[in-house]
Amino acid sequence: MMAELTGYYMMVLSTVVFWSLPYNTYSLNLDDPNVCSHWESYSRMVTESYSHRFDQIYYTNCPDILKWFKCTTYREMYRTAYRRGEKIMYRIKSQCCPGFFEIGEMCAPHCEDSCVHGSCMAPNTCRCEPGWGGYNCSSACDSDHWGPHCSNRCQCKNGALCNPITGSCICTPGYRGWRCEAQCETGSYGNGCQWTCQCQNGAICHHVTGECNCSPGYTGTLCQDECPVGTFGAGCAKTCHCMNNSKCAHVNGTCDAGYTGEKCDIRLCPDDRYGLRCEKNCPCHAPRTLRYVVNDLTDFNKLYCARINTFKQSVF
Template identity: 40%
Template structure:
């Protein structure tokens, strides 16, 4: 084996193993990426439901009812997960350079008198040709024995082996016989002329030749004197600057050529086109900014990333249309179908509906009523929403729903979940998309459709509508106050009061009737007072023993009579010798000397013929009726 052959095989070997050995820090162009699968073990948590038996009040008294609720506990399991990572490597036909930093092209046959510029492509030195730049002919000749004459015109040179013409800028055609069209210029005539006002464009450099009356790099300015020629001081385009003495152009970033009319060559950008593009996967870069312009199927700042799954094309702007798990090519969206599927979008089964297997000779075991699909390759049943199991014969377990029962219900507060679409049927007392909201007062029950009927500021169960009474009230609707002998929550506490006194239905504090006092209403009023709260002084003459502690009626000494014990006349008389007849009504008495009526308790007026005004009672109508306690008969008095 010759040294040349050994070097050739060594280069081929390096290309073959490059996929597994290139580091991930490659720079510059010709870097490609691929997705590499790898496995990892993860710990997955899951909320596992379980039932809890609880006791709850059904009514305001025993017994209590049994109630079941769903609670959750966290459980863990390990899973082996296949993930994908992007691996950078040299594109096909490229290999890392000696420093393992950039990908350089590989030519299987070395370029003898030239440079390898692309995979298996040599750029030959002047006068040499052939795939390996090993053929040389005199100027104007080509062929193996250089016996053929070149036919290239206008300065074009011919390739020594094939005779193909390489045209100079401004010319095109097989023999370089055609000049660029007026609107194009440059190498292969691929630049667009920018000249204005019908100026012509130099086919080689792109410099503008202005018509009379115009000037400027692009002939965009009118001369000071219309119609006359004016000097074209600086012909530099694209903001290029003329050097002071030579008038040569100094180009801005991204431009080159005599008048800065040519973009940087492919793979270069920036000042003097010195910076190499650093774009991967065959992307080009903008000649001014260096920004990568990704090929279809790639994205990212340097076009290193493959389009996200489900998208393809330029800028990953298109949506894949592959069905049944078919893989979508990131470049053009073409589908690679899983086994068992066919068609441009993998939409067609390879087997009949009820068959599966490589030869379509096996029968599907899926329940036809609850199965969406029998996989034509594996026979696996793809269950309809709400069904699971190997043959799709089992309804989704509790708290799962959807296709294959793979989704977890999100219903709260014991709401029931539809096994088909996961919609929630709320328990009584709740509403909302996920049954997350309690019924607002005063609503309760299914769908919060019922209205509570509770009184006296009682609260209402949002689930059952059961009333929870405030202290002092009882009954299913809390509409029955305590009866005066009990107090507190549901009127269960007995009052501790004497002399038939009721107690406050909320606090149990005794409410004494007229004539009684003390914490338990156990004492009569003092002898000189009577009535409600013992607040009324007795209104009796000095001939009274005392007044009644409840009514204030005067209790007279022997021989004395009258409401105030003010006379010794018999009832109904007054005056000298008690000879005058009183005209006082309602058992009232009259003054012994004047006959003025002294009204009995509960009456007023000149003749004591009018009852006390509303909310008053007693002697002289001076006592106020007590504040009413709802539903309580206040002793035997009617005010």
Template identity: 55%
Template sequence: RTMGPGGCPLELLLCVLLWFISSAALNPDDPNVCSHWESYAVTVQESYAHPFDQVYYTRCTDILNWFKCTRHRISYKTAYRRGVRTMYRRRSQCCPGFFESGDLCVPLCTDECAHGRCVSPDTCQCEPGWGGLDCSSACESDFWGPHCTNRCQCRNGAKCNPITGACVCTEGYQGWRCEEHCDARHYGKDCLLECSCENGATCHHQTGECLCAPGYTGVFCEEPCPPGKHGPLCEQRCPCQNGGTCHHVSGLCTCPPGWMGPVCAQPCPFGLFGMNCSEECLCRNGGLCDHISGQCQCNAGYIGERYCPRPPPLHSGQSVHMSQGKSQH
């Protein structure tokens, strides 16, 4: 049997060496490494005192044996035999819930972490945007981040990015939380489309439909309200009378010659006529002028369209027919 240094059997030395190498694989500073003492049996070659019967002769009075007498005594000699020895060693192994990976003990998750990593026994740390015990469930629309623990702050139907929490605005909205409409000249996704509306119109922040200013109509609000209509959506009816026309935006009446008032219902006052009743009547001798045209309506005995002068004297035998209230051109 081959012996090692100090008389220790070589088999025992090899066993201890192999154990040392295997146990040294784990990092003893790893908090997830546990150790305990364990016993094991080792077959060794051991020495012992082997007894044997030693025969020797002594002088005696026995003539028949030529005065030699046989004597016996127990003697011992060193012998070797195989034996089993119980040894103890400190055993390092991964603590419960961990398994060996290289020189480290890493946690073990019974269910594999689909979108995350195992950070402690049967405990997954999910990637942003995923949740559930095994990180296999995508975050609902109102939540984001690791394990979907952060609530969305987005408004107006916007969705959260499940990883970063950034708001993804719906059409027609902008801002960090999608809390603002597009400005009056833009619409659509990310407010990138430019409005084509005219005459001070704004477009709908989502669809781009033109919202006409009062007094305009048409797809692009390019046309004024039709005659007789005015105001928002051209829905208000013109109140003007006597041929007056209203402004398509404000609804204010523009009166024809001879009329005045908010709705053109009043004729020009006595002595005035024409547009805005701004012209002065020149009829004389009690004649009345038309409030629209200014044409004179002369009293009996007077003639003329403008001034109603006295007629010239009549000669004998001449008959005169006076025209009362008759317009001459």
């Protein structure tokens, strides 16, 4: 009897221990927000105990006067029995949420179309690298946009190229600045404004090509030459009409010293005047002095006043 009880208790203990052990089917990290869990049922064959009813026979004294005989009596009793059966059990089932797939202990988003130049950040949603856009990051940014998903607008000016990754401007020749908004400083030109102008005589060079824009009265590739004799002004486009073998100034067309009039056809200046175009007052006040005398027609600074007879000797 003791052996039977010992076997019974061992079986019950093993059943209890089996039921108390956690049924761990987790392979995913439950802290991952993309892991979804739910309860699921499953069946399992188990050995279970139950109370079995039986009639126990026992003997009592018969109700006779002498009580010499024993009578058979039955009483209802229960004992623990065991049986095999199918039992419905429940457990937590963890799996990746819809739109995600399992990678080790984590769940990663799934994009049906591969993200060509980017990564899948959510189900069917790509995160594009800078310089790329489109639903699957396969389209390069156009010339006016930059950054991830081409979401930023370029700020470049004057035909500058916009870097599709950083948005920085690549200036065209002749321009500078963060947005290529400014021309090269005076005296420089070209790509990156790295070249120095070679123009002469106050000419200004083009900020893109370096071509010289000559000041009035000069010509040549570098504006190194005066206008040819008989011409003057911007681009040497105007023609002189000087007479008396007089030549005009290459800048503004004024006549040589000692002549006046539109065509330099009037010799000498009026009294009290001298200089180019006779625009200056002569300081001579002594009697019998000429108001204007030409000493050196090539040097206007050597004009002076002299006596009339001196003038006659030097001129005639």
